[in-house]
Amino acid sequence: MQEAVHAAVTALIDETGREGLTVPQVAARAGVTPSTIYRRWTDMATLMRDVAQRNLRVDCPLKPCGRLSVDLPAWAEMYQEEMDSTPGRAMMRDVLRGWDGTQKACSLFDAVRPTIVSICDAAGEPVTFDADAVIDAVVAPVLTRILFTDGPLPAALARDAAAAFVARHASGG
Amino acid sequence: MQEAVHAAVTALIDETGREGLTVPQVAARAGVTPSTIYRRWTDMATLMRDVAQRNLRVDCPLKPCGRLSVDLPAWAEMYQEEMDSTPGRAMMRDVLRGWDGTQKACSLFDAVRPTIVSICDAAGEPVTFDADAVIDAVVAPVLTRILFTDGPLPAALARDAAAAFVARHASGG
DNA sequence: CTGCTAAAGCAAATAATTTGCTTTTAATGA
DNA sequence: TCATTAAAAGCAAATTATTTGCTTTAGCAG
Numbered sequence: 055m056q057e058a059v060h061a062a063v064t065a066l067i068d069e070t071g072r073e074g075l076t077v078p079q080v081a082a083r084a085g086v087t088p089s090t091i092y093r094r095w096t097d098m099a100t101l102m103r104d105v106a107q108r109n110l111r112v113d114c115p116l117k118p119c120g121r122l123s124v125d126l127p128a129w130a131e132m133y134q135e136e137m138d139s140t141p142g143r144a145m146m147r148d149v150l151r152g153w154d155g156t157q158k159a160c161s162l163f164d165a166v167r168p169t170i171v172s173i174c175d176a177a178g179e180p181v182t183f184d185a186d187a188v189i190d191a192v193v194a195p196v197l198t199r200i201l202f203t204d205g206p207l208p209a210a211l212a213r214d215a216a217a218a219f220v221a222r223h224a225s226g227g
Numbered sequence: 228m229q230e231a232v233h234a235a236v237t238a239l240i241d242e243t244g245r246e247g248l249t250v251p252q253v254a255a256r257a258g259v260t261p262s263t264i265y266r267r268w269t270d271m272a273t274l275m276r277d278v279a280q281r282n283l284r285v286d287c288p289l290k291p292c293g294r295l296s297v298d299l300p301a302w303a304e305m306y307q308e309e310m311d312s313t314p315g316r317a318m319m320r321d322v323l324r325g326w327d328g329t330q331k332a333c334s335l336f337d338a339v340r341p342t343i344v345s346i347c348d349a350a351g352e353p354v355t356f357d358a359d360a361v362i363d364a365v366v367a368p369v370l371t372r373i374l375f376t377d378g379p380l381p382a383a384l385a386r387d388a389a390a391a392f393v394a395r396h397a398s399g400g
Numbered sequence: 401c402t403g404c405t406a407a408a409g410c411a412a413a414t415a416a417t418t419t420g421c422t423t424t425t426a427a428t429g430a
Numbered sequence: 431t432c433a434t435t436a437a438a439a440g441c442a443a444a445t446t447a448t449t450t451g452c453t454t455t456a457g458c459a460g
Binding site: 143144146147150151153154155156157158159160161162163189190193194195197198199201202203204215222 | 316317319320323324326327328329330331332333334335336362363366367368370371372374375376377388395
């Protein structure tokens with residue numbers, strides 16, 4: 055049933071957009087009664103957050119070459135493009151609508167950490183930092199700028215941040 | 228009228244919390260009709276976002292001593308405490324609920340920039356970076372961790388980030 | 401097979417939202 | 431000053447969403 059409702063939400067979102075979307079609409083499309091949805095999710099916001107979290111895998115389709123000064127900026131650029139895109143922003147919107155201010159809005163960091171770790175593992179150099187440092191240095195600026203500035207991000211933002219990060223951890227860092 | 232409604236929202240929030248809050252409740256408290264509120268704000272979420280943005284001044288009650296390695300970490304620590312507090316998180320919650328995914332959720336950056344600039348202006352040293360670099364380095368990690376990790380932040384997070392930032396811009400940076 | 405529990409349906413009751421129309425308010429110009 | 435008018439607010443009916451009590455179904459254990 056959860057499946058049918060999730061599918062209905064996804065279908066309705068790209069047919070009519072996420073703006074007018076209501077619980078009764080989703081229920082009708084999924085072939086269930088509204089009360090079923092209300093009892094399981096309480097809210098349209100909660101339901102959309104749930105759906106958004108399913109589509110939360112950020113893979114690394116890039117083959118690391120083993121040099122951090124190449125691999126990390128390359129990944130950063132791809133990550134930024136992914137998050138600053140229409141679907142990326144929509145995912146963040148849905149996820150943040152359900153945020154209650156206390157617990158984490160979603161496990162976004164857990165989704166990127168493995169990719170960062172795998173890049174570091176593939177590096178033919180000693181790694182002097184951990185994944186969370188990379189998150190602070192490149193993921194954080196991307197996400198906050200998406201939320202708190204207007205218009206698309208500077209194209210090189212994440213790439214440059216990653217390059218600078220690697221540079222300062224390579225030499226004297 | 229806007230005044231009365233804003234006041235009603237603020238009052239009701241700390242009497243009954245923000246969770247159950249409805250437009251008709253606010254209307255009754257403010258002495259207006261619900262339709263007035265719906266026409267002006269469309270949503271409870273939009274209204275709460277509007278109210279949250281009024282309380283958006285982050286002042287710097289600290290007297291800069293003129294050394295960036297002291298002033299910037301001191302400010303960063305205070306900023307983190309402010310944002311990671313219950314009211315700080317509540318403000319972010321309210322502001323992000325109204326976010327549509329395209330335009331900025333609120334002018335959070337414009338609220339901190341002047342403070343950062345004034346600290347830099349008070350510095351008895353040449354400043355080799357701009358305010359946005361500070362935002363990326365210290366504000367961004369604080370905000371993203373509030374949103375995407377559980378529990379309170381490491382107490383020294385922003386302070387250390389600011390100190391490291393100043394350090395790398397002082398010597399070889 | 402029978403009883404039990406959790407989930408879903410159904411429909412009535414309640415509450416929120418929208419809407420058309422009327423009234424007030426405040427500003428403007430004769 | 432007083433009419434004129436446009437924007438904002440009130441009011442109430444209509445619509446829509448949400449909640450709730452109760453019934454039904456499906457899956458599972460004895």
